[in-house]
Amino acid sequence: MLGWVCSYTPEEIFAALGIRSCRLYGGENQASAAQYLPVNLCPLARACLSEGLDSAGTGASLSGVVLTASCHALVHLANAFQHARGGNGQFFVHLLDLPRTFGREDEAACRAFAATLRDLAGRLGEFYGVAWNDEAFLTAIDKQQQVRLLLRELYRMRRERPEQFRAAGLLELVRAAGRTRKEELAPVLSSLVVSLQDAGSGDNWDSAQDGMQDGGPAAAVFLEHLRRQGSPLGPRLLVTGNSLPPAYFDLIEELGGNVVGDDLCQSYRYCLPDTEQALDGSGRDLFMTLARGYLHRPACPRMLAGPERFAYLQALILECRAQGVVYHTLKFCDASIYDYALLRNRFMEAGIPVLYLETEYRDAGLEQARTRIQAFLEVLGPPDGKLLAEGNQVKWWTLKALCAICCGAGSGGTGCCRPHSPTPCWAGFSG
Amino acid sequence: MLSSPLTYTLLGGVLRLTRGNWPLDAMYQMGLFAFNETGRAYIGKAPVVWSSAFFPVELAWGLGLCPFSPEVAAAYIAVLGFGEETMSMGEQAGYSRDICSFHRCIAGAASAGNLPRPAALLASTHLCDGAPLLFQNLAALYGAPLLALDIPYNSSPEAVRYVAGQLEQVWLSLADVTGQRPDRDKLAEAVRCSERFRAQMQRVNELRCRVPSPVSGNDMLGFIYLFFIGQGSREAAEISAGLAKEIERRVAGLGRSGPTGAQPEKYRLLWMHLKPYYNDELMKFVEQEGGVLAMEEFSHVYWPPLDPEQPFLSLARKVMSHFIFKPVTERIRVMAELARKYRVDGIVHFSHHGCRTASGGALMIKDALQDEGWPVLVLEGDCLDGRNEACGGMLTRMQAFLEILQERKPGCAL
Numbered sequence: 001m002l003g004w005v006c007s008y009t010p011e012e013i014f015a016a017l018g019i020r021s022c023r024l025y026g027g028e029n030q031a032s033a034a035q036y037l038p039v040n041l042c043p044l045a046r047a048c049l050s051e052g053l054d055s056a057g058t059g060a061s062l063s064g065v066v067l068t069a070s071c072h073a074l075v076h077l078a079n080a081f082q083h084a085r086g087g088n089g090q091f092f093v094h095l096l097d098l099p100r101t102f103g104r105e106d107e108a109a110c111r112a113f114a115a116t117l118r119d120l121a122g123r124l125g126e127f128y129g130v131a132w133n134d135e136a137f138l139t140a141i142d143k144q145q146q147v148r149l150l151l152r153e154l155y156r157m158r159r160e161r162p163e164q165f166r167a168a169g170l171l172e173l174v175r176a177a178g179r180t181r182k183e184e185l186a187p188v189l190s191s192l193v194v195s196l197q198d199a200g201s202g203d204n205w206d207s208a209q210d211g212m213q214d215g216g217p218a219a220a221v222f223l224e225h226l227r228r229q230g231s232p233l234g235p236r237l238l239v240t241g242n243s244l245p246p247a248y249f250d251l252i253e254e255l256g257g258n259v260v261g262d263d264l265c266q267s268y269r270y271c272l273p274d275t276e277q278a279l280d281g282s283g284r285d286l287f288m289t290l291a292r293g294y295l296h297r298p299a300c301p302r303m304l305a306g307p308e309r310f311a312y313l314q315a316l317i318l319e320c321r322a323q324g325v326v327y328h329t330l331k332f333c334d335a336s337i338y339d340y341a342l343l344r345n346r347f348m349e350a351g352i353p354v355l356y357l358e359t360e361y362r363d364a365g366l367e368q369a370r371t372r373i374q375a376f377l378e379v380l381g382p383p384d385g386k387l388l389a390e391g392n393q394v395k396w397w398t399l400k401a402l403c404a405i406c407c408g409a410g411s412g413g414t415g416c417c418r419p420h421s422p423t424p425c426w427a428g429f430s431g
Numbered sequence: 432m433l434s435s436p437l438t439y440t441l442l443g444g445v446l447r448l449t450r451g452n453w454p455l456d457a458m459y460q461m462g463l464f465a466f467n468e469t470g471r472a473y474i475g476k477a478p479v480v481w482s483s484a485f486f487p488v489e490l491a492w493g494l495g496l497c498p499f500s501p502e503v504a505a506a507y508i509a510v511l512g513f514g515e516e517t518m519s520m521g522e523q524a525g526y527s528r529d530i531c532s533f534h535r536c537i538a539g540a541a542s543a544g545n546l547p548r549p550a551a552l553l554a555s556t557h558l559c560d561g562a563p564l565l566f567q568n569l570a571a572l573y574g575a576p577l578l579a580l581d582i583p584y585n586s587s588p589e590a591v592r593y594v595a596g597q598l599e600q601v602w603l604s605l606a607d608v609t610g611q612r613p614d615r616d617k618l619a620e621a622v623r624c625s626e627r628f629r630a631q632m633q634r635v636n637e638l639r640c641r642v643p644s645p646v647s648g649n650d651m652l653g654f655i656y657l658f659f660i661g662q663g664s665r666e667a668a669e670i671s672a673g674l675a676k677e678i679e680r681r682v683a684g685l686g687r688s689g690p691t692g693a694q695p696e697k698y699r700l701l702w703m704h705l706k707p708y709y710n711d712e713l714m715k716f717v718e719q720e721g722g723v724l725a726m727e728e729f730s731h732v733y734w735p736p737l738d739p740e741q742p743f744l745s746l747a748r749k750v751m752s753h754f755i756f757k758p759v760t761e762r763i764r765v766m767a768e769l770a771r772k773y774r775v776d777g778i779v780h781f782s783h784h785g786c787r788t789a790s791g792g793a794l795m796i797k798d799a800l801q802d803e804g805w806p807v808l809v810l811e812g813d814c815l816d817g818r819n820e821a822c823g824g825m826l827t828r829m830q831a832f833l834e835i836l837q838e839r840k841p842g843c844a845l
């Protein structure tokens with residue numbers, strides 16, 4: 001079983017070679033990483049190392065890892081796996097180059113990535129003693145794409161009916177997708193999608209349950225997890241940044257937030273690569289098709305695509321009719337910290353309220369976050385209310401509360417978040 | 432004031448008066464070079480391009496531009512005592528205290544309008560995760576283009592060609608945005624200067640194998656300006672040649688002697704990463720205790736000779752050959768080799784808080800080097816931010832480490 005972390009990892013290649021793979025998510029416990037990775041490194045990387053070293057859990061079945069050179073946390077995660085398990089040559093550790101430049105024009109980056117993918121396929125084949133088969137590759141690409149499209153359909157439904165969908169349930173589903181053979185998952189998802197479509201827009205989850213056909217018990221379990229029950233209906237939110245732990249999604253919903261969209265690596269972003277062109281069977285270079293599929297999807301914070309990223313998020317906000325944004329960073333994740341510094345100003349200029357959340361990729365800190373999320377939701381108002389930039393009826397205390405969430409300057413705190421800008425922030429304050 | 436030519440005339444005069452006080456004449460020359468270039472950047476005599484550490488800045492020298500290193504500027508800001516205030520401005524601009532303090536300082540200085548306006552920003556993706564991201568943000572702030580080099584880990588011939596192709600593109604785009612004519616002869620000349628710098632620094636490093644050490648490694652860490660921004664300039668080639676000569680004279684028993692003068696050399700150290708620039712308490716302490724930085728990771732010349740006839744391929748090979756941009760086993764191998772070559776007693780990894788690249792591998796490096804019998808100290812701290820809690824116990828930890836080294840000395844009675 002191969003472990004992997006980043007959503008730029010080409011699962012299609014593992015599947016083509018018939019190698020089982022499993023996305024690592026890491027658990028609450030990061031203890032066994034402490035020997036290899038310092039505390040001031042990404043908690044996700046540390047958690048994944050702990051998971052991969054856990055001989056009583058996932059670690060026992062891992063025979064290797066394929067990690068992208070996305071950032072130095074993952075580079076050192078590969079180093080740590082090599083250090084801890086790679087010594088005898090029985091454990092496969094591969095660091096996959098991932099270009100940072102992005103965009104449809106960057107054909108050279110796609111070619112370089114395609115060469116890297118081909119190299120990975122060769123090395124895996126050699127290590128596991130499996131011959132490459134183009135036919136199997138085509139099937140794997142096809143299945144993966146099918147799963148992505150089905151997942152995207154579920155996201156589309158959530159956007160329309162957020163009050164029925166549990167955001168953490170969708171996250172759990174995508175997480176499961178990263179650990180399941182796609183040929184097994186595709187019928188389950190398809191049954192789930194069809195029954196939810198048939199159930200229509202009312203609160204018809206029971207009829208969805210009844211309508212389930214060939215998805216078997218797995219689909220029923222997923223359906224149950226997807227069902228949101230009993231939480232108040234509040235403002236519509238987009239969650240971006242990097243992997244927010246599921247408990248925080250539940251907290252947001254418990255407090256009334258409607259998560260209508262996200263742009264997270266372990267969630268919606270997983271479903272974004274598009275490799276449809278591969279299906280025409282015209283004998284084109286499938287590695288190149290795969291490279292383009294991954295590199296052409298909307299960029300994540302680690303790519304050098306700040307302006308395009310903002311445009312993409314803005315479009316997503318409009319599409320989801322989100323009233324506010326929750327930006328999550330993992331402590332010590334440079335990619336999201338720098339991304340936030342850029343986007344924060346853009347969001348402010350566009351009048352889009354943002355709540356900045358930082359976590360250590362564990363549930364500790366939930367209570368602290370509760371107050372801030374609560375205050376943010378109160379400020380945003382009822383669902384489908386206007387964006388702040390559009391409405392002028394916001395009361396002075398609301399502005400103060402907003403400011404307190406952000407930097408606190410307007411409510412007596414220190415340091416305005418835009419000290420040198422003449423234009424006021426979205427809460428109406430300027431330096 | 433920063434953009435007034437008068438400022439530089441006056442300060443330049445003051446600097447010249449201090450010539451006799453510098454520990455090495457080459458340092459004085461470098462100070463003068465840095466000062467003149469800074470003046471050129473602020474006065475705007477030539478288009479300024481920002482170049483992040485480890486970007487092959489030869490491209491900019493080869494176009495007659497004025498390269499500016501914000502990382503080095505941040506170090507000077509800290510040396511001058513404005514670090515905290517500037518970093519706080521960076522934090523207010525949205526940069527968390529968990530990131531590299533060099534970057535927070537740059538972001539702060541940029542948001543306050545205290546840095547020379549770039550015509551373009553150059554960054555490479557290897558070795559530092561933060562630099563290209565910061566430069567992207569600052570490119571937006573200044574409305575200038577970011578020209579980024581995407582560098583893969585694997586250095587197959589295909590990958591080298593990929594980087595060489597980008598280097599040529601960046602060079603052409605840089606010429607275009609700064610209104611310069613892309614002249615291949617000038618570029619070849621810059622690569623020739625860079626090669627002279629490489630050869631001279633290698634000569635310096637050979638001379639430094641002597642025991643006792645002919646030069647202070649702490650002083651050598653002051654040469655980051657040449658390493659980060661000078662390569663490709665005529666001045667860096669000349670200064671490094673002067674430095675080699677100066678050390679040769681010392682080794683021959685002429686001129687000023689050893690690194691610390693009065694102190695005997697008790698502990699020879701290999702120093703990894705950089706040092707605190709906000710004050711010199713730690714380095715002074717090491718010196719007082721008889722510690723000498725016999726060699727620093729940063730001074731190591733790791734890259735192969737450059738061929739001016741093949742500038743892009745040469746520079747591609749140079750950037751891709753960095754031993755930190757390889758599996759951590761390579762950094763371990765190089766450090767063990769340096770430790771043997773410079774006959775050190777112990778190795779100190781200065782773990783700069785926000786640097787994922789360097790400190791991310793520190794524990795594994797310690798583990799492996801200790802297995803080879805080297806005493807290793809991972810010293811958590813921060814190059815610019817003295818407020819960082821990691822900086823608190825630095826002296827105590829260093830002292831304890833030096834005591835361990837003392838105990839290991841043959842004939843120690845303890």
Ligand code: SF4
Nearest residue numbers: 042044071073333335
């Ligand atoms: S969360 Fe950030 S630091 Fe961690 S692996 Fe992802 S990009 Fe790297």
Ligand code: SF4
Nearest residue numbers: 531533558559785786
């Ligand atoms: S110290 Fe590390 S993080 Fe900071 S600029 Fe240098 S390489 Fe980047």
